[in-house]
Amino acid sequence: MTYLLTADHDELRAMVRELAEERIAPRAAEIDEKQEFPWDLKELLAQQDLLGTCFEDRHGGTALDTIAQCILVEEIARADATTSLIPIVQKLGALPILLCGTEEQKDRYLPRLASGEWLIAFALTEAAAGSDVAANRMRATRVGDGYVLDGSKRFITHGSVADLLTVFALTDAEAGGRKGMSAFIVETATPGFDAPRVEHKMGIRGSPTAELTFDRVEVPLDNRLGEEGEGFRIAMATLDRSRLGIAAQAVGIAQGALDAALAYAADRRQFGQRVVDFQGIQWTLADMASQTEAARQLTYAAAARVDAQAHDLPYWTSSAKLVAGDVAMKVTTDAVQVLGGYGYIAEYPVERMMRDAKITQLYEGTQQIQRLIVARQLLQRAGVSTKG
Amino acid sequence: MKIVVCIKQVPATGADKRYTDDLRLDRSGVEAIINPLDEYAIEQALRLIDEGTVESVTYLSMGPDQAAEALRRALAMGGDDAVLITDPALAGADEWATAKVLAAALDRLAPDVALMGMASDDARGSLVPGAVAAMRDVPLLSYGAELALSDGQARVRRLSPTGYDWIAAPLPVVASVTDQVGEPRYASLKGIMAAKRKPMETWSLADVGLSSEDLRGGALTRVTDSRAPEAKPPTERIENLPAPEAAAKIADWLAARKLI
Amino acid sequence: MSNDILFLAEFTSGAPARSAIELATGAAELAAQSGGDAVALAYGPGAASGAASLGAHGAARAILLGDEDRPAITYAPAAVAAARDGGLALLAPATPNGRDLAAALVGLLDLPAFGPVRAARVAEGVLETEQATLQGSVITTSRPVEGTPAPAVVLVLANTFTPGDGGSGTAEVVEAATAAESALAKASVAESHEAEAKVVNLEEATVIVAGGRGVGGEEGFGPLRDLAKALGGAVGASRAAADAGWIPYQLQIGQTGKVVKPSLYIGAGISGAIQHRVGMQTAEHVVAINKDPDAPIGEFADLFVVADLFQIVPALTEEIRRRKGA
Numbered sequence: 021m022t023y024l025l026t027a028d029h030d031e032l033r034a035m036v037r038e039l040a041e042e043r044i045a046p047r048a049a050e051i052d053e054k055q056e057f058p059w060d061l062k063e064l065l066a067q068q069d070l071l072g073t074c075f076e077d078r079h080g081g082t083a084l085d086t087i088a089q090c091i092l093v094e095e096i097a098r099a100d101a102t103t104s105l106i107p108i109v110q111k112l113g114a115l116p117i118l119l120c121g122t123e124e125q126k127d128r129y130l131p132r133l134a135s136g137e138w139l140i141a142f143a144l145t146e147a148a149a150g151s152d153v154a155a156n157r158m159r160a161t162r163v164g165d166g167y168v169l170d171g172s173k174r175f176i177t178h179g180s181v182a183d184l185l186t187v188f189a190l191t192d193a194e195a196g197g198r199k200g201m202s203a204f205i206v207e208t209a210t211p212g213f214d215a216p217r218v219e220h221k222m223g224i225r226g227s228p229t230a231e232l233t234f235d236r237v238e239v240p241l242d243n244r245l246g247e248e249g250e251g252f253r254i255a256m257a258t259l260d261r262s263r264l265g266i267a268a269q270a271v272g273i274a275q276g277a278l279d280a281a282l283a284y285a286a287d288r289r290q291f292g293q294r295v296v297d298f299q300g301i302q303w304t305l306a307d308m309a310s311q312t313e314a315a316r317q318l319t320y321a322a323a324a325r326v327d328a329q330a331h332d333l334p335y336w337t338s339s340a341k342l343v344a345g346d347v348a349m350k351v352t353t354d355a356v357q358v359l360g361g362y363g364y365i366a367e368y369p370v371e372r373m374m375r376d377a378k379i380t381q382l383y384e385g386t387q388q389i390q391r392l393i394v395a396r397q398l399l400q401r402a403g404v405s406t407k408g
Numbered sequence: 409m410k411i412v413v414c415i416k417q418v419p420a421t422g423a424d425k426r427y428t429d430d431l432r433l434d435r436s437g438v439e440a441i442i443n444p445l446d447e448y449a450i451e452q453a454l455r456l457i458d459e460g461t462v463e464s465v466t467y468l469s470m471g472p473d474q475a476a477e478a479l480r481r482a483l484a485m486g487g488d489d490a491v492l493i494t495d496p497a498l499a500g501a502d503e504w505a506t507a508k509v510l511a512a513a514l515d516r517l518a519p520d521v522a523l524m525g526m527a528s529d530d531a532r533g534s535l536v537p538g539a540v541a542a543m544r545d546v547p548l549l550s551y552g553a554e555l556a557l558s559d560g561q562a563r564v565r566r567l568s569p570t571g572y573d574w575i576a577a578p579l580p581v582v583a584s585v586t587d588q589v590g591e592p593r594y595a596s597l598k599g600i601m602a603a604k605r606k607p608m609e610t611w612s613l614a615d616v617g618l619s620s621e622d623l624r625g626g627a628l629t630r631v632t633d634s635r636a637p638e639a640k641p642p643t644e645r646i647e648n649l650p651a652p653e654a655a656a657k658i659a660d661w662l663a664a665r666k667l668i
Numbered sequence: 669m670s671n672d673i674l675f676l677a678e679f680t681s682g683a684p685a686r687s688a689i690e691l692a693t694g695a696a697e698l699a700a701q702s703g704g705d706a707v708a709l710a711y712g713p714g715a716a717s718g719a720a721s722l723g724a725h726g727a728a729r730a731i732l733l734g735d736e737d738r739p740a741i742t743y744a745p746a747a748v749a750a751a752r753d754g755g756l757a758l759l760a761p762a763t764p765n766g767r768d769l770a771a772a773l774v775g776l777l778d779l780p781a782f783g784p785v786r787a788a789r790v791a792e793g794v795l796e797t798e799q800a801t802l803q804g805s806v807i808t809t810s811r812p813v814e815g816t817p818a819p820a821v822v823l824v825l826a827n828t829f830t831p832g833d834g835g836s837g838t839a840e841v842v843e844a845a846t847a848a849e850s851a852l853a854k855a856s857v858a859e860s861h862e863a864e865a866k867v868v869n870l871e872e873a874t875v876i877v878a879g880g881r882g883v884g885g886e887e888g889f890g891p892l893r894d895l896a897k898a899l900g901g902a903v904g905a906s907r908a909a910a911d912a913g914w915i916p917y918q919l920q921i922g923q924t925g926k927v928v929k930p931s932l933y934i935g936a937g938i939s940g941a942i943q944h945r946v947g948m949q950t951a952e953h954v955v956a957i958n959k960d961p962d963a964p965i966g967e968f969a970d971l972f973v974v975a976d977l978f979q980i981v982p983a984l985t986e987e988i989r990r991r992k993g994a
Contacts (some may be wrong), residue, residue, distance in 0.1 A: 031600065033643060069597035082597055287962060425783055445924065503781060504774050511775075535781055538741070538771020547854045548741050548772070551764045569918060571863035575739055577855040587924035588917060628780030628816045633809040637800065643966060647974035652973055655983035658955065659991060661971055665953055667875075667932045668899065668988055 023087065024326035032084070033091050039068060040099035046346075047102035051226035051371050057181050058226055061103050065096075066136025074111045074118070079130035086323035090268035097272025098279070101376035102226035104272060106139075108265040109178045112384075113140030115258040116186040120246040129184060129205060132360075134371055139161070139180035142262075143232055147174045151389050152224065152321050153255060154197030158206060158234065160189035167204065167244065169212075169237040175382070179230030180215035183208055187234075191248045201251030205243045212237040223375035228318050242403070260334045261326055263384045267340040268320040270348035270380040274312040277355035277373045284359050284368070295358070304358060308351045315344040335397035342390040345380035352377040409557060410461045411453045412519040413487070414510055414536075415469050417478035437488055442478045445525030445590035452555050452585050453523055454593065463555050464488045466517060470489040470498060470509050473557035476608065483603035484595035490606070491517070496611040497620035507539035511625070512616035514582075515544060522582045526551055537584040547577035555586035559577040671704030671793070674751060674819055675759035676766055677722055677730065678740065682714030686872045687826060689725050694788070694829035695759055696726025701790035702756050708839060709733055709750050709758075711743040715840075723839035725831055730839040739855045740765035744772035745847035747991045751777060753845075755819035757788070757795045762823040762927070763871065770821045772852055780812040781821040784927070786950065788822055795820050804949050825950070826871045827929040857982035867918040868902045875901025878921055878948070881908040882937020882958060882977060889915055891981040892936060898988045904928065906935075906944045922947035936977040940965025957981065 044061055051058050065071050073089050075081025084092070089111070095105035114133050117125060132138040149155035158171025169189055173179065185206045192200030206213065212235040224313040247252055282305055285296035295301055322336035330336065352374035356363035363370045379386045399406050417440045442450075456462040465487035469475045479490040493513055501509070514522045522544075527534035541548035549555075552564025553572070563576040564583055595603070613619065620626075626647060644661070646654050662668045675695040677688035688708070695706035705728035710719040712735070719730035732853060733746040747769055751758055760770035762784045774781045781786075786807075787798040797810050812820045847853075853923035870876065877896040879889055889903060896903045903919060910920035921928055922944040940956065940963055948954070949968065956969035957977045966972040973980055 032597070035595065035597065035600060067596065068594060069599075073597070082601060478797055507771075507775060534767050535771035535774055535783075538768045539775035542744065542850075542852060544777025545851045547851050548768060549855060550741070550768050560751040567918060569867045569869050571861045573857050573861070575855055576858040588935040624816070625813070627818075628778070628868065629782060629810050630813050631808045631810050632796075634806050637804060637807050640970070643969055643972050645966070645972045645974065647961065649975075651975065651979040651983040652987075654973060654980055655987040658971070658973060658980075658984055659987045661955075662932070662988075663991070667953060668991065 021324065021328060021330075023320055025087070025320070026250070029088055029091055032088050033095055036070070036095040037091055037098075039064070040095050043353050044096060044103050045099035047402055048102070048369065049366070050370065051100060053366075055225040057178075057228055058103055058106075062106050062136065062139070065103075065106055070109050071107055071136035072134030072355065074108070074114065075134040077402070079134050081130070081134040086264065086326045087320050090264060090271075090319055090323050093265055094272035095270035097269040098276040100226075101269060101273050101373070101379075102224045104269050105177060105224060105227045108262075108269060109141055110136075110139065111265060112181065112258070112262040113142045113178075113184065113186055115262055116142075116245050117205060119257050119261075120203070120250070120254050121205075122242075125205065125242070125245070135183070138183035139178060139181055140184040140186065141176055141178040142258070143173045143176045143185045143187040145173060145175045147172070149197075150175070151386055154201075154234050154252065156188060156190060156197050156201060157193075158187075158189040159193060160191045160202055162191065166238055166240040169204070169206065169234040171234055173232040173234075174382075175219070176230050176232050177227055179232045180218055180228045180293050185232075186245070186258075188251045189234075191251075195249065197251045199249055201255070202248045203245040203251045203254045204239050205245060205347055206234075206237065206239055209242075210237050210239070211292075222378055223372070224379055243329070252325060259384055260337055262388075263341040264319065264322055264326065264337050266346040266380055266384050267315070267322070267337070268304075270341070270344035270377065271312060271316045271319055273373055273377050273380065274308070274315065274344075274348045274351040277370055277377075278308045278312055278353040280368070280370050280373070281308065281355040281358040284362070288362075301358060304354055308354050312351055315340070315347040320341055332397055334393050334403070335373045335401075338385070338390040338393040338397075341380075341385070342387055342394065345390075348377040348380050351373075409517075409520045410464045410466070411456065411462050411521045411523055412466045412468050412514060412517050413446070413449050414483070414514075414522060414524045414540075415450065415467055415478055415482055416443045417441070417469065418443045431464050433445075440474060440477065442481055443525060444596075445527055445587065447525070448585050448589040449523045449525045449594040450482050450485055450487070450588050452589045454553075456557065457486065457557070462520075466490065466519070467646050468510065468513055468517065469493070470501070470506055470513075476610075479608060480603050481595065483606045483608075484600040485593055486599065488606065490608040491611055492608065493611045493613070495620075497613055497623060498626060499528045500626050501623070502629060503535045504539060504628050505626045507543060507580075507622045509613070509616060509618060510536065511540045511543035512618055513611065514540065516616060518580070520579045520581075521555070521557065522546075522580070523555070524582070524584045526584045526586050537582055541582035544582070545579045549575055549577055549581050549583040552583060552585045553591075555583055555585055614622065634650040669754070670754040671699075671702040671790075672707050672755040673698040673702060673704060673757050673759065674709060674755040675727075676747070676761065677708040677710040677715070677719070677727075677770055678761070678765060679710060679712035679715040679718055679735075682718065683723065684714075684718055685712075685761075687763060687766065687824075688722065689831045690826065690829045691759045691761060691824060692722050692725035692727045693831045693884075694824060697829070698757060698759075698788060698790055698795075699726070699728075702793065704756065707731065707755065709747050709844075710841075711735075711740070711746070713737045715969045719841045720838045723837035724835050726835070726837075726912065727839040730841045731844050731845050732841055734772055739854055739857065740844065741768045741772060742853045744769055744776070744852045746844045748773060748776045748850075749845040749847045751779075751819060756790065756793075757822050758819040759822050759824050760786075762825045767823065770823060773821055776850075778817050779819065780816045780823050782810060782823065783824045784825045786828065788824075793824070797822060800950060825929045827874060827931070868917050870902055870904050870919060870921065870926045870928050873902035873904075873928065874930050874949075875899045875932045875934075876904045876921070876928055877901060877934045878904035878906065878938060879909050879911075879915070879936050880906035880938030880944070882939075883909060883914065884937070885912075886914045888937075888978070890976070891978065891985065893986045895934070895981050895988075898985045899932070901930070901932070906938050906941075935965055935969070936981055938965055939963045940968070943993040
């Protein structure tokens with residue numbers, strides 16, 4: 021199947037790029053240095069209707085296609101990876117509701133997410149359950165007309181600034197993670213919830229990565245998503261789609277680094293000529309550009325398949341995230357190299373971009389997990405049986 | 409109350425610009441934007457809508473078909489509808505001809521305020537607002553840092569070297585505003601999407617009751633020659649000198665040119 | 669058609685504005701070429717008693733449009749009545765008031781108009797103007813199209829014509845013909861507010877010391893003020909400095925600010941982006957001080973000093989004071 025980039029896509033890209041260059045890029049260094057969540061930029065994105073692109077019209081969103089949503093993330097990430105997480109995580113947190121919520125649950129929560137009035141986060145990971153999602157231990161005990169949640173989560177992006185969470189916990193501990201996990205919508209104002217600490221990280225430092233504690237948090241019955249035991253499936257279905265946001269983020273980070281490296285090389289003179297006139301530098305830049313473009317096009321191809329509800333969706337989204345994440349790491353590292361000593365210091369943005377890029381190889385499924393997913397799909401297609 | 413905002417599409421500032429062989433501005437192949445100074449007029453009009461003083465804002469532009477893009481961008485910021493006046497006879501129109509066409513169109517649209525930016529980026533003459541007011545025989549309130557409307561009257565706040573004045577005139581008026589109005593808003597995504605559905609009409613010269621004879625060929629002046637400016641000597645540089653020495657060299661340079 | 673050269677002469681607070689004197693000089697030059705007279709259209713407070721003095725700068729006659737303190741545009745009907753008598757050209761200052769009056773004349777009489785010109789002359793009985801366009805990269809020569817009404821309106825920036833010491837002549841003052849009714853006369857000042865401090869009119873300054881982002885703050889303008897004072901000039905700024913509130917908006921030079929034409933422009937801590945450049949590129953001598961050796965301003969400055977402005981500017985001020993004192 022093919023995909024088409026339309027004039028509407030170009031228009032969206034131009035609109036977001038203007039915003040990113042004028043208002044987001046100038047804040048990027050400060051956000052990284054102060055490790056502060058950019059509330060002002062969140063307000064800006066909300067005002068510009070850019071936090072509602074994955075929600076339907078009837079909930080106050082703009083229902084853009086998935087390629088457009090990727091373009092939005094890409095253009096913001098090109099200016100600042102931290103800020104690009106705002107639309108990314110808004111979608112990530114909301115996907116369980118979008119995929120499995122009842123109409124009533126959607127009507128109750130989605131409008132405030134689409135308008136950006138509320139932020140939502142996705143609370144799956146635990147200290148002892150990262151790649152091994154099924155090792156989750158947090159409990160949701162059925163009590164009267166609802167559930168009581170007990171346990172903690174770790175590495176939850178925006179967990180400390182979100183108004184709403186989609187939380188995964190065991191309703192049937194004996195059945196284990198795969199069959200006994202359920203999904204819930206939890207309002208963070210609920211008593212017993214806390215976000216006691218955030219991590220100090222290598223990159224995306226303005227984005228709070230929080231530890232969350234649930235101490236007898238009460239959740240009504242009609243805040244459960246889907247049936248009991250469906251939690252694992254919901255989580256996987258969510259990640260199959262949300263990882264495209266990370267692919268787009270990685271593409272954006274790579275593009276930003278490429279642009280910075282090119283501008284520097286065109287300006288800097290050594291040995292009597294511009295650095296960009298050295299063939300070796302041109303080759304490096306060419307590799308950076310073609311790899312970034314390849315990652316971009318693969319991301320769009322995967323996005324088109326998401327919209328087409330392709331049956332082999334995970335093959336595409338995992339491939340995109342795998343390739344894009346590795347490209348972002350390579351391109352940002354090369355960018356630092358092109359800038360030489362200046363690439364290492366904070367006066368230039370590429371060192372931040374390189375630190376930011378690393379996370380795209382780690383979260384929403386490490387590159388190793390992505391490889392497992394791609395391999396499984398590959399074997400399935402080829403009719404080769406998979407063990408266990 | 410109703411406002412018509414006149415906007416112009418211009419080549420982006422800093423874009424490579426040339427004259428064609430017949431000594432007209434070559435506008436082909438250059439990125440086109442809303443004249444930056446018109447964005448302040450748009451912003452002022454939209455603020456008056458936000459306040460509830462004004463019910464409708466229409467955008468009016470005269471230009472080639474491509475000028476419809478500028479009108480869509482304006483509609484994406486806000487406002488209700490747009491009119492594009494386009495006609496082959498208008499190619500190369502000067503400020504007088506532009507004013508004549510806009511005046512005729514404005515008489516048809518009959519707004520309470522015809523609002524414009526203070527000048528156009530590429531030609532910089534800034535005569536259009538005054539000429540339009542004169543041709544329509546309505547008061548001119550120009551160079552406003554702010555526009556205010558009340559019962560039957562418009563006022564602009566105009567800055568001066570000694571402070572500011574509020575200048576008033578009875579409606580309808582022609583008004584122009586400066587960048588002191590404040591930052592123009594970005595078009596939101598919903599604004600961009602809604603703009604596609606807002607009505608835009610295209611009018612020809614005949615639709616505003618004018619013929620190409622009325623415009624005397626579109627311009628009252630003509631360029632008879634164009635040339636490169638006199639070659640300037642290359643920039644002299646002073647660098648890597650301690651401040652007192654550098655200062656002495658600068659002073660010598662100034663003295664040599666009898667500037668001190 | 670008469671060969672007279674008309675010009676707008678604005679009077680404020682009882683005296684002719686600097687533009688009135690400059691245009692008188694320019695009109696007299698052109699009148700010498702056309703074989704006609706330089707004729708002032710005088711308006712504003714003090715015009716009645718002061719119009720005759722324009723003769724000292726070359727005006728043969730002065731038509732008195734009015735003596736009241738009211739918005740300049742309200743004098744348009746009277747100016748139209750005066751201009752209708754004919755003339756080869758009408759010079760108007762490229763100030764807001766001048767542009768408005770020029771525009772009204774264009775609109776009411778269908779006159780050809782020339783945007784700010786760098787030179788004007790009468791050649792073989794025809795007005796010819798030179799303009800710098802496309803950021804100064806092209807100089808065009810223009811004329812009115814044959815058969816268009818006269819006079820042709822010519823916008824003139826400050827410092828284009830340089831008044832001499834002034835002669836001893838007086839201009840013959842006549843009352844303007846009755847003006848037709850016009851809605852343009854309906855604008856009036858509803859409220860007037862004086863600022864605490866009077867801000868210099870940058871457009872008339874012959875020396876400007878301008879500061880940009882590199883100045884870093886309100887206090888940073890101190891050294892620039894000292895330098896301006898030592899040079900007998902005024903302080904200006906780029907949009908970045910004005911937007912940041914470091915100096916009043918009226919001192920902003922550029923696309924959305926003032927267009928200035930000083931003999932000497934010194935830009936300190938200004939990068940020279942196009943939006944600023946269009947406001948000062950016709951300055952006769954441009955000196956730039958910036959610690960960035962690749963700043964765009966270095967490309968069109970006459971003298972580019974790559975240094976920290978906070979070191980150079982005070983040193984230069986001292987050097988100039990020393991030389992002037994000596």
